Amino acid sequence: MGVFTPCVLLSPHSQTGHGVKFGTKHAVSEPQDRLIMIPAMFGFSLGISETYMNILVRTLEWATLNIQQANAEEEKVNASASNGLIQRENRSMEKELEELRRSRPKPPVGGDFTFSDCFYFTRRGIESIVDDEVTQRFTSEELVSWNLLTRTNDFQYISLKMTLVYGLGIFVRYCILAPLRITLVCIGLTWLVIGTSAVGFLPNCRVKFWLSEWVHVMCYRICARGLSATICYHNRENKPKKGGICVANHTSPIDIVILCNDGCYAMVGQVHGGLMGIVQRAMVRSCPHVWFERSEMKDRHLVTKRLKDHVNDKTKLPILIFPEGTCINNTSVMMFKKGSFEIGATIYPVAIKYDPKFGDAFWNSSKYSMVSYLLRMMTSWALVCNVWYLPAMHQQEGEDAVNFANRVKSAIAHQGGLVDLQWDGGLKRAKVKDTFKEQQQKKYSSMVVGDDSSSNSD
Amino acid sequence: MGTLQSSPAPTEYCDLSEKTGFSFEQIAVLHKRFKQLSHDEDVLRRDHFSEIPDLASNPIRAEIIEAFFDQRNFSKNGKGKVEEIGFEEFLVVMSHFRPPSQHMTNEQRENVRKEKLRFLFNMHDTDNDGTITLEEYRHVVEELLSRSGALEKETAKSIADAAMLEVASISVGHMEPDEFYEGITFDHFLKLLAGFEIDSKMSIHFLNMDTITLCK
Numbered sequence: 001m002g003v004f005t006p007c008v009l010l011s012p013h014s015q016t017g018h019g020v021k022f023g024t025k026h027a028v029s030e031p032q033d034r035l036i037m038i039p040a041m042f043g044f045s046l047g048i049s050e051t052y053m054n055i056l057v058r059t060l061e062w063a064t065l066n067i068q069q070a071n072a073e074e075e076k077v078n079a080s081a082s083n084g085l086i087q088r089e090n091r092s093m094e095k096e097l098e099e100l101r102r103s104r105p106k107p108p109v110g111g112d113f114t115f116s117d118c119f120y121f122t123r124r125g126i127e128s129i130v131d132d133e134v135t136q137r138f139t140s141e142e143l144v145s146w147n148l149l150t151r152t153n154d155f156q157y158i159s160l161k162m163t164l165v166y167g168l169g170i171f172v173r174y175c176i177l178a179p180l181r182i183t184l185v186c187i188g189l190t191w192l193v194i195g196t197s198a199v200g201f202l203p204n205c206r207v208k209f210w211l212s213e214w215v216h217v218m219c220y221r222i223c224a225r226g227l228s229a230t231i232c233y234h235n236r237e238n239k240p241k242k243g244g245i246c247v248a249n250h251t252s253p254i255d256i257v258i259l260c261n262d263g264c265y266a267m268v269g270q271v272h273g274g275l276m277g278i279v280q281r282a283m284v285r286s287c288p289h290v291w292f293e294r295s296e297m298k299d300r301h302l303v304t305k306r307l308k309d310h311v312n313d314k315t316k317l318p319i320l321i322f323p324e325g326t327c328i329n330n331t332s333v334m335m336f337k338k339g340s341f342e343i344g345a346t347i348y349p350v351a352i353k354y355d356p357k358f359g360d361a362f363w364n365s366s367k368y369s370m371v372s373y374l375l376r377m378m379t380s381w382a383l384v385c386n387v388w389y390l391p392a393m394h395q396q397e398g399e400d401a402v403n404f405a406n407r408v409k410s411a412i413a414h415q416g417g418l419v420d421l422q423w424d425g426g427l428k429r430a431k432v433k434d435t436f437k438e439q440q441q442k443k444y445s446s447m448v449v450g451d452d453s454s455s456n457s458d
Numbered sequence: 459m460g461t462l463q464s465s466p467a468p469t470e471y472c473d474l475s476e477k478t479g480f481s482f483e484q485i486a487v488l489h490k491r492f493k494q495l496s497h498d499e500d501v502l503r504r505d506h507f508s509e510i511p512d513l514a515s516n517p518i519r520a521e522i523i524e525a526f527f528d529q530r531n532f533s534k535n536g537k538g539k540v541e542e543i544g545f546e547e548f549l550v551v552m553s554h555f556r557p558p559s560q561h562m563t564n565e566q567r568e569n570v571r572k573e574k575l576r577f578l579f580n581m582h583d584t585d586n587d588g589t590i591t592l593e594e595y596r597h598v599v600e601e602l603l604s605r606s607g608a609l610e611k612e613t614a615k616s617i618a619d620a621a622m623l624e625v626a627s628i629s630v631g632h633m634e635p636d637e638f639y640e641g642i643t644f645d646h647f648l649k650l651l652a653g654f655e656i657d658s659k660m661s662i663h664f665l666n667m668d669t670i671t672l673c674k
Contacts, residue, residue: 118518118598122578123660125522126555128512130491130662135510139494366497427511441517444602 053230056381059165060357066162117444133332134423140360141331173379177228181378184226192219193282200285212286213264220260227254228382233262238389240265240318240348243311245340248350249412250322251330252363253370254377255352258385265320266310270294288316304343311345318348323405324425329362330354332419336409338401347393349408351416355384366428388415474546478553488552492545501542502526517602521581526551530580537586551577557661567657572648574660579647589641595622625650 195215202208224231239262240246246265248255259265267289271280280291290310296302310316323336330353341347354361359380363373377383390411395404406422413420471485480488495510496502507513507523516522526543529536531551540547554577562570582598583590599618625642642650 117602118582119578119656119660121516121518121602122522122581123555123662125513125516125519126552127662128510128516129495129507129522130488130552132510132512134512135494423511441601441603444517 052228053382053384056358059169060381063162063165066159133419133421134427137329137332137334137421138366138428139329139364140362141329141356169381173381178375178378181226181228185223185374185378188219188222188226189279191222192216193279195219196282196286200282209287215286216260216264216283220257223257224261227257227377229254229258229261230382230384231258231261232386234386234388236262236389238348238391239263240350240389241346242316242318243314244318244346244348244392245307245311245343246318246320246348246350247323247336247340247408247412248320248352249330249333249416249418250324250327251352251354252327252361252373254361254383255322256320258352258387259320259350262387264317266290266317268292268307268319268321270297290319300339304339307340308343308345311343323409326425326428327363327365328425329364330356330418332421333409333413333416334421334423334425336405338405341395341401341405341408344395347395347404347408349390349393349412351388351390351412351418353386353388353416353418355386358382358384361385386416390415474549477546478549479556479559480549480553485549488549489545492548501544502548503542518598520601521584521598524584525577525581528580530586531577552662555660555662557663558657571656574656575648575651576644578660579644589643590647591641592618592622595642 192215195218196212199208199212199215202211246259248259256267264287266287267283269280269291271277271291271293280289283289284291288310290306292303292306307319310319321340323340324334325337328334359377359382361377361383363370368376393404393408393411395401399407410420412418471482474480474485475482478485492502495506497506504523504527507519507526513519513522524539525531526548527539527541529538529540531554532547543551554574556570558567558570579590580586582594584594584597596615596618599621600614603614603617625646
């Protein structure tokens with residue numbers, strides 16, 4: 001499908017030597033569009049993106065250095081990236097309660113309950129109010145140093161040069177890049193609809209198949225250029241094959257564009273109305289995707305059956321599923337829903353990690369609507385991410401779906417350098433079930449009553 | 459986590475620091491957390507607290523959350539409950555869990571200790587009559603022990619009664635058969651927990667933040 005040039009990531013890259021320079025780009029005009037679009041369609045680059053990324057990386061490094069110098073005199077507080085705000089005693093409940101009680105003699109009569117036991121729970125409660133593992137995953141990751149975007153800093157004056165660069169950055173991003181990108185994405189989507197509908201008219205044959213793949217990948221490539229995306233694919237020998245299911249961690253809807261730049265997948269999702277609906281209907285004309293009506297989504301057996309049928313048909317493309325079910329902020333991987341792991345197909349795990357320096361890819365759906373999110377994406381510097389294809393995994397003998405899902409999740413988290421959490425991503429919107437509270441109560445009561453059995457007087 | 463850029467501390471931080479004893483960095487960190495919990499609003503409500511999954515699995519979360527809205531914890535003479543709190547009240551409640559400082563006189567240490575115990579007492583004295591009655595005590599025991607059937611109500615009740623008896627015997631000494639024990643007053647509470655190492659057990663340790671700096 002054409003050559004995709006190796007990516008530029010945080011290191012100077014030798015230019016490909018073509019004469020087109022970044023500086024000559026103007027705001028939207030036809031010839032410039034074609035200059036970007038045509039190479040995008042065919043998968044090679046004229047060197048524009050590389051130059052841009054080069055300049056961008058150097059600018060950000062310079063900015064970081066400046067900020068650090070300006071702050072060098074002050075005593076800076078650098079909270080460690082992994083832990084958080086407070087130091088927790090991670091000893092078990094039993095040990096802590098034992099310590100609490102040491103100062104008090106064991107009562108001669110009655111249960112082994114003392115008021116001081118509450119203190120342990122009180123302290124744990126306050127600790128979780130100050131800092132907990134889950135709530136922070138639903139807001140954007142904090143950056144180690146400012147990346148010259150307004151949205152990531154409470155603006156603080158450092159030096160005139162910085163402010164000038166910052167101002168120039170705003171101008172470039174909003175007046176030059178954004179219109180260009182929006183146009184590209186519109187072109188990409190239109191082409192997707194037209195192209196897939198056109199291909200749909202052909203009879204089923206190998207040519208149709210090849211054309212359909214070509215149209216899909218081309219459109220996604222245009223969209224990726226529309227976001228100034230630089231993607232680095234690792235371990236491409238593990239790419240998902242037909243008849244399998246591809247699972248990945250979910251950060252935003254752009255994940256789909258990222259993955260589909262390098263191959264064709266069958267999508268799974270709900271049927272939407274409006275623009276999305278048009279796109280969905282067009283796509284399904286050229287190759288089979290799995291779209292569900294809203295009512296069908298509730299019927300788990302129906303969903304499983306349709307997925308199974310798709311997977312068993314070896315001519316159909318691998319299915320792309322995001323088992324977390326919701327967008328997480330790319331610092332961790334949350335609980336995988338077991339539905340996709342019960343089908344019995346080969347699972348191809350994929351880890352996606354965005355570099356937050358160039359733009360925050362996380363879609364906080366409670367804060368931003370889809371449109372404002374896309375606009376934010378188009379006014380960031382760029383989108384840089386790494387995609388790792390992991391070796392295929394199968395469900396082992398006697399392993400149930402939940403354990404299998406956890407195994408896959410750990411592999412993805414490990415590869416992407418993300419934190420592996422057991423909590424459900426659905427907690428973004430829903431509350432924790434009461435069963436968790438009851439677990440703690442059971443544990444504590446077994447401690448109290450267990451000791452009590454010999455000395456309780458009824 | 460990000461670096462805390464050393465912007466000049468707003469004057470409110472200065473007042474808060476003096477009032478609660480936290481350093482500027484600690485206040486900034488807690489402010490960020492406040493904004494995160496309140497979804498960028500200026501006030502926190504009870505349902506904001508219920509969204510924290512870790513807290514949800516805590517058996518006495520209701521009391522802990524109530525403690526944040528209890529005016530007795532905001533100032534010495536406060537009474538009653540409020541529906542929403544601002545950052546200042548949040549900080550004041552948190553200051554009860556301030557880590558112990560090295561440079562404190564014995565009297566200051568005693569005061570801090572009393573404050574912490576007062577906070578815990580208020581948490582369980584839900585009707586604000588100055589005593590923890592048998593009913594309130596039973597409530598605590600029931601909350602901590604399982605309701606799901608592993609422990610019957612009767613057993614929980616008897617454990618609470620027995621513990622209460624113990625408390626009575628410690629505070630009041632020997633009681634006549636028909637004497638009625640009203641409940642644990644604050645003084646009894648203090649007596650009960652006389653030898654208790656509350657300073658270290660009831661504080662939150664912030665990472666990497668050293669001495670408490672107060673504004674001049």
